[in-house]
Every structure is written in structure tokens, then in C-alpha cells.
Amino acid sequence: MPEGHTIHRLARRHRQHFGGLQVAKSSPQGRFEEGAALLDGQVLDEVDAWGKHLFHRYDDLWLHVHLGLFGRFRDGRGEPDEPRGALRLRITTTDRWADLRGPTACEVLTAPERGVLLARLGPDPLRPDADRDAAAARIARSRAPIGTLLMDQSAVAGVGNVYRSEILFRHEVDPWLPGRELDPTTWEAMWDDLVVMMTAGVQSGRIVTTEPEHRERPEGRVRRVDASYVYGRAGRPCRMCGTPVERAELAARTAFWCPICQAR
DNA sequence: GCAAAATGTCAAG
């Protein structure tokens, strides 16, 4: 399930597998029939990702996909199986296929429509053209908690619930600290760290925010339980100080934090 | 067999 790293990883994969090729499209479920027909057989000219939004360009039209909480792409080689269940979109070339299920958005956009969408997104730490200062300025003038701002896609694009809790822990910041009270130097360090963490997420396909010395098995495959400092660890001891990790709703999602390490 | 939860977003009130 997806935060920004998942989308950038998908973009890379789709570029490799489908870029420059004629791509057939269908919507076995029927909910994207018109869009699929519109793009069917066209050549994939360009793949792009911004925050949690994925784009394919086919000539002058864009396929826009947002996975939301439940959406998922699966892909493979050769002939795909008979479509089963709620399959929103299937794309195929002569030797590859990819299936999309459960997205929040799967639609065809014109370039101007895509522009409108991008205009409401903040800088994405995974994009080389990201404007770190724009995010800093937005945070510096906001009374909203930093834990809310990190989830606000118009402030920073691509951060989700896991990276939110983890980046706050790594920089010892109270999730409820108003943005305007966050030391700008701390924000710069958090941003740079987001770039590192999320880039690693693109490479590995999973979110790992713990330093090697805080993972149970530094050598072998990192077990899921060791991948985070606080996310999903409510009531269990903080890896740094042993205090039970707290959890509470913040911006309609569950935030996790250590009340001692992240005290104001 | 079914409820609940899950890395998200938007519109209505």
C-alpha cells in the first residue's frame, strides 16, 4: 500500500516495461471502459510521478492514476490470466501486462487538466526539481501541527502516514508542534532525510526508516517488525528510550510517537 | 463466513 515511493517505483517500472511501446488497454470491470477505449493501442510516450499521483502520457492525453489507500498494480510477463473480480484497468504489450485494482482515481486528463491537478500539489522530495523552500515557507506560516502539514499534499507531496510518524521520530519532533514553531533548520534536516528515506523506499519497494543498528537482523533481510521506530508500535517500547510508544488520531490518521524522545 | 483494518482523498455539513 502506497506512499510516494510506491508511485515512483511504479513509474520507473512502467517506463522500463511499457515506455515507447504500443499498449492495449481494457477495463474488464467496466468502470473505465470509455477511458480505456480512448487510449487503447496508443504508444506510451512518457511516464511521470508527482507525490502519490502516477501519469502516463499517450500523445496529447494523460492517464492519471491515484491508488488511494487500497489501490494496487500487479504485473507480469507473457499472457495474463483471465480477468477476475474488480479489475479496473489492464494494460498489455506483446510480452508484458499490468493490472490495476481498487484505485481512488483512474481517468484520462488533458494537459491543462493535469496542470490544474499538479498546481495543488506541494514539492515532492522524490523529484529532482522539488522546491524545498516552498515547503519550508508553507510550514513556517502555518498554525497547523507539523504532523498535519506532513500529510497535507499541498504542503509536501508524497509523504503518507508511515513516513510522517517516522520522520518526526527521527528528528525528535512532537507531531502536535505548530508548523510556525518548527525550527527552520530542523525542517531542512527533515526534508533532506525524507529524500534519503523515500529514495531508499523506491529502491527497495518497502519503507525502512530504522538505522541498521536498530534492526534485529542488520545483516540479513530486514524483518517488517524492525523497519520502523514508532509506526505501528503503540504500547511497545521506544527503540531509543524504552518508553511505551503512544498513538492518537492526527489529521484523520493514526499517528505514533515517543512522548519522551519527541517531547517539546 | 464475515468483520475489521490498511501506507488516501474528497465532499458534505
Place this chain on the structure above:
DNA sequence: TTGACCTTTTGCA
């Protein structure tokens, strides 16, 4: 702030 929506997986009877 709340509820609705998209789907799969897990855990409990």
C-alpha cells in the same frame, strides 16, 4: 469533523 468510497488480507467465529 464525519462519512463515503475503492479492494484485499487477516483474524476470529
